[in-house]
Amino acid sequence: MFYLIGLGLGDPTDITVKGLEIVKRCSRVYLEMYTSILGCPQEELETFYGRPLLLADRDLVEQGADEILSGAAEEDVALLVVGDPFGATTHTDFILRAKEKKIQYKVVHNASIMNAIGCCGLQLYKFGETVSIPYWDETWKPDSFYDKIKLNRLHNMHTLCLLDIKVKEPTPESLMRRRKEYQPPRFMTVAEATQQLMTIVEKKDALERNTILNELSLCVGLARVGHDSQSIIVNTLREMSQTDLGGPLHSLVIPAKEMHPLEVEFLQQYATLKLEDYNH
Amino acid sequence: MFYLIGLGLGDPTDITVKGLEIVKRCSRVYLEMYTSILGCPQEELETFYGRPLLLADRDLVEQGADEILSGAAEEDVALLVVGDPFGATTHTDFILRAKEKKIQYKVVHNASIMNAIGCCGLQLYKFGETVSIPYWDETWKPDSFYDKIKLNRLHNMHTLCLLDIKVKEPTPESLMRRRKEYQPPRFMTVAEATQQLMTIVEKKDALERNTILNELSLCVGLARVGHDSQSIIVNTLREMSQTDLGGPLHSLVIPAKEMHPLEVEFLQQYATLKLEDYNH
Known part of the structure; x- marks a missing residue:
């Protein structure tokens, strides 16, 4: 399953309980922070989640959908985004790429600007x-x-x-x-x-x-x-x-x-x- | 402190980690469910939070601001709303009433429709x-x-x-x-x-x-x-x-x-x- 999880706007505790549970059990978790930023650095999120995150920068998100989605049909992979997953066209596009690859997806909403x-x-x-x-x-x-x-x-x-x-x-x-x-x-x-x-x-x-x-x-x-x-x-x-x-x-x-x-x-x-x- | 906490749209786990921590430590927690509804009954929220909730129905929210805000200058009181706290005029009005009474307030955002x-x-x-x-x-x-x-x-x-x-x-x-x-x-x-x-x-x-x-x-x-x-x-x-x-x-x-x-x-x-x- 591929998860697109909104982090909200402020600090690590703005993730929903549902989102946090998913983050903890995924094989790989990517963090996207170029269309917006949180009020805290990546390390603070990693400490709060108790797991490492892979930084998904602009190049990886826009050209690396294959890499991020790889294996998501068999295991759980998440992409974390600031705000809500439907705030940026990039993320909507990502869901379409997942569908093309017949990968199931779920969205966890959150506050956005x-x-x-x-x-x-x-x-x-x-x-x-x-x-x-x-x-x-x-x-x-x-x-x-x-x-x-x-x-x-x-x-x-x-x-x-x-x-x-x-x-x-x-x-x-x-x-x-x-x-x-x-x-x-x-x-x-x-x-x-x-x-x-x-x-x-x-x-x-x-x-x-x-x-x-x-x-x-x-x-x-x-x-x-x-x-x-x-x-x-x-x-x-x-x-x-x-x-x-x-x-x-x-x-x-x-x-x-x-x-x-x-x-x-x-x-x-x-x-x-x-x-x-x-x-x- | 008076807290206005958004619950998001779906089930009990859509509350943010920040929101849940506040709910657990408040003296009184009111639940407003007449401007919108969640996908679960009050009892399910109470079980998930591990505490009782006071139902804030239309009469209480629109005429009972005094009752809900009572004591909020000295102790922590929360009002839980479906979606985001700024989704309904009623809640914006509530914040103004808190300010009038010189009660500090904080808002915990969440997804809304x-x-x-x-x-x-x-x-x-x-x-x-x-x-x-x-x-x-x-x-x-x-x-x-x-x-x-x-x-x-x-x-x-x-x-x-x-x-x-x-x-x-x-x-x-x-x-x-x-x-x-x-x-x-x-x-x-x-x-x-x-x-x-x-x-x-x-x-x-x-x-x-x-x-x-x-x-x-x-x-x-x-x-x-x-x-x-x-x-x-x-x-x-x-x-x-x-x-x-x-x-x-x-x-x-x-x-x-x-x-x-x-x-x-x-x-x-x-x-x-x-x-x-x-x-x-």
């Missing part, structure tokens, strides 16, 4: 399409996520913005060489994301700026959701672009313009601005 | 606003959820439809009496939900029917997500309205018209129709 984001008090059912904000470089500055935020705002939906993670990215220079060299890991901060968003907002015409999204619009910056050190701040885009929320991972929410009184009351805990009647 | 719905293979980030489909009666047939599904379809987003749950609803006749009597619990099925949806679709004009949503549109029926007996079926609205998915809870997804090839490949596992090039 897609539902834990409710911790800021904005109601989950009112979120529209989720966007990803990618790191810009000198030549590549995609801004299509802005149109999705705009559409959500126009129809009074909140937007969760997932911020870019660069783990085990080959350096451009090494791509041509036999031996890849990797860039140091980078995790986009809320400040970086809001700076990029402000750049886009400034490019758009004045009318749109004033009605849909502008530098005075509210946003929610979240860091380390589900960890003991979780931090949430509510402020304007302009102020948020100068705010340091500490270590990774960060997430950003652009709330709908009209919020329920309970949502406003909840967000107010994290704001210095008076949110009642705030309308930008 | 809002992220576990990814099990059908549709990508979570492409879901738009979530809708709730309420039971109709002779005089009250609300259909505002249809406009939200339509908006999501127009902008190529999937829609998760949460189906009505009636637990501990007073009978209309008993509302005037001193002693309330309750209706038997009811859980809306995928068949009932699609029947209501078909009724709305038939009322709309022919043009709209043909382009946005009609009886040949695809939908995904899900039952008991996260349980061992989980069942997923992909079919047209018309066929789904005649399909029995077994015991509760049921959920329904109306996919976007354009899907990613990986989404189509995943859904195909649950369909007898050929989904490639299907376009209704």
